[in-house]
Amino acid sequence: xxxxxxxxxxxxVLPDLLKGIAVxxxxxxxxxxLFAVETWFxxxxxxxxxxxxxxxxxxxxxxxxxxxxxxxNKNLTxxxxxxxxxxxxxxxxxxGMNAHLLFEIATGQMQLNPWTYVFGVDILMLAGLSxxxxxxxxxxxxxxxxxxxxxxxxxxxxNPYIPPYxxxxxxxxxxxxxxxxxxxxxxxxxxxxxxxxxxxxxFYLLEKKYQIQKMSERWMLFIAMGLLSILVITFNFGFSRSxxxxxxxHHDIIFLFWTLAxxxxxxLAIRMFLVENKNLFLNNWxxxxxxxxxxxxxxxxxxxxxxxxxIYRSQYFVQLLFxxxxxxxxxxxxxxxxxxxxSKIRR
Numbered sequence: 001x002x003x004x005x006x007x008x009x010x011x012x013v014l015p016d017l018l019k020g021i022a023v024x025x026x027x028x029x030x031x032x033x034l035f036a037v038e039t040w041f042x043x044x045x046x047x048x049x050x051x052x053x054x055x056x057x058x059x060x061x062x063x064x065x066x067x068x069x070x071x072x073n074k075n076l077t078x079x080x081x082x083x084x085x086x087x088x089x090x091x092x093x094x095x096g097m098n099a100h101l102l103f104e105i106a107t108g109q110m111q112l113n114p115w116t117y118v119f120g121v122d123i124l125m126l127a128g129l130s131x132x133x134x135x136x137x138x139x140x141x142x143x144x145x146x147x148x149x150x151x152x153x154x155x156x157x158x159n160p161y162i163p164p165y166x167x168x169x170x171x172x173x174x175x176x177x178x179x180x181x182x183x184x185x186x187x188x189x190x191x192x193x194x195x196x197x198x199x200x201x202x203f204y205l206l207e208k209k210y211q212i213q214k215m216s217e218r219w220m221l222f223i224a225m226g227l228l229s230i231l232v233i234t235f236n237f238g239f240s241r242s243x244x245x246x247x248x249x250h251h252d253i254i255f256l257f258w259t260l261a262x263x264x265x266x267x268l269a270i271r272m273f274l275v276e277n278k279n280l281f282l283n284n285w286x287x288x289x290x291x292x293x294x295x296x297x298x299x300x301x302x303x304x305x306x307x308x309x310x311i312y313r314s315q316y317f318v319q320l321l322f323x324x325x326x327x328x329x330x331x332x333x334x335x336x337x338x339x340x341x342x343s344k345i346r347r
Contacts, residue, residue, distance in 0.1 A: 058188065122187055126190065126194070231258075
């Protein structure tokens, strides 16, 4: 295979591999957050789990999503429909993943506010809102790189400075949580998280203008080593903020810069690994997950969310390992079956 064809294959495979890795890392961090006993959660192993479920997971996934929005040829109407569809799927997923918990609340077995679970702001809502924002600004900015960078910086910067709602309405805080603020049920508010898909959009524009994909392996290695040096020197900063969930979910622009540096390094490292190990079963499986990332994400949350109500914060290491294997395998099987059903329906 020629070098040109190899590069083309890598540009198709790499995003799927990144998405596959990201969603598997999300599984393990969801288990740590919901299944693990406090001693494990607060241990160094638990902190490492939280970190792995941080910068290498949701930020990578969102940057890749933004890259593909830029690369795609959908018009404004199509993107708006896609964004609204993702938001709807997010709301339906909230009901599905919390079905067991909502039943216990409804029957009086638990005294919790159900609306924080029904309207919790998970990554599908962020994805939908981000698609809408990018679609609207693409209509204005087109392929002008500087305005996109400024938009990314503004979205990453503003969250601490937007005044929160202080009125008497019971419902406005749930709406506000989708956009900004520090609500505990808002895991991925638009500010600052939409900065990541916009960063992916910017990367595509830079790649298109400067032909980054033609950069030599030597230069990519130099860039990766330079970023690694910066990340090692500042690692305590990034690690300490990744493991504090309230800080991670509502981080400032400094952590945004650190995470974007990590995402670029992580992407280059995976790319270099992929070049040497194209035929590994693990690679192929992760790529397959990446191609089916939305359905895989939904199925893993349906399983984890409903099981967590019964065994919340009660599992030790060996049990967590079992659950990780079980959830990952079961989600893979459910995606495979789901694809079979869809293919039969389409015939």
